Amino acid sequence: MSTTSVVSSPHLQLPDTQAVLTVLATLADINLNANVAKLVTINAGVQVGITKVNLTIADVDAQLELIVRLGHLADIVERVFQSLDLNPLLINTLNGVTAALDxxxxxxxxxxxxxxxxxxxxxxxxxxxxxxxxxxxxxxxxxxxxxxxxxxxxxxxxxxxxxxxxxxxxxxxxxxxxxxxxxxxxxxxxxxxxxxxxxxxxxxxxxxxxxxxxxxxxxxxxxxx
Incomplete structure (x- = not known):
């Protein structure tokens, strides 16, 4: 299982006085790719982009946060691993069935x-x-x-x-x-x-x-x- 993330800054902290934010282009790309013993194949992802933003904030305490939840997909993969851990012979059985079918x-x-x-x-x-x-x-x-x-x-x-x-x-x-x-x-x-x-x-x-x-x-x- 591989998880890749390209996020420039998940949290943006602003001072209490004044901040000027200028964004030309920023991109958040989060992907989850998993393939477990030919039982489960998952390819899911989220892509968020912002272009050409000019923001001035004064006398405000603010925080910008990006949250992407892939927990359910991770739970699926985790349950598959647990099943294989309890029944390791499943991998050999699956490989044998696949070879016979081919x-x-x-x-x-x-x-x-x-x-x-x-x-x-x-x-x-x-x-x-x-x-x-x-x-x-x-x-x-x-x-x-x-x-x-x-x-x-x-x-x-x-x-x-x-x-x-x-x-x-x-x-x-x-x-x-x-x-x-x-x-x-x-x-x-x-x-x-x-x-x-x-x-x-x-x-x-x-x-x-x-x-x-x-x-x-x-x-x-x-x-x-």
Whole structure:
């Protein structure tokens, strides 16, 4: 946690007789930046400025005071530190969960297979939104969605860590596809389980499929963590 303060004079004491105050420019900039174990991130601040002030005070006892209260934010950070002090294993747990999440998200896109048609290779994959994406060379285009273009086989199983694998039939490539969802229903992995032997009409050539199932992919990700 770092707190920075640039204040020229927080208190201005005036004599009892007479004072002449001329201010061309003064700036008070107070910032609170805190990041605790990826639990709490705070960035708050106050900026106060005065420009071109000419003030004459006679026979007055006065005091000018600038108060900026960031106590509540500091209390939040302090409570987080106290919790970590009582439960130091929380830091290791949080780091492990973050690493596992990063690895799973990094493997969201799942290659379904490819078709050679007219000398051109068309590759198909599922993105994290459930779209079926066709790739030709360096060009990608959405050609469908797993909900509309695949048929749920009714097979579902838990693969741990709140992930659920469901098997769909994709007749366009003649294959069964395992799609893994997290607890929020978002896709984290898609992979071909096996080819069913039937492809879509009008396609020529061979269909090449991924040999790694979603279960193995997720298991390897979790094993690394």
């Amino acid at each position: 690895n799973v998200v990094g493997e969201v896109d799942g290659l379904l297979g490819s078709i050679t048609q007219g000398g051109t290779t068309l590759s198909f994959l599922v993105d994290n939104l459930g779209n079926i994406v066709q790739q030709v060379g360096g060009t990608s285009s959405i050609v469908g969605n797993y909900l509309q273009n695949m048929t749920y086989t009714g097979t579902s199983q838990s693969v741990g860590n709140g992930l659920t694998q469901k098997t769909y039939s994709y007749s366009a490539l003649g294959s069964l596809v395992n799609i893994v969802f997290n607890s929020a229903g978002q896709i984290v992995q898609a992979a071909v389980a096996k080819a069913t032997g039937s492809g879509s009409s009008g396609s020529s050539g061979s269909v090449s499929n991924s040999t790694q199932s979603a279960t193995a992919a997720v298991s390897s990700v979790l094993a690394r963590n």
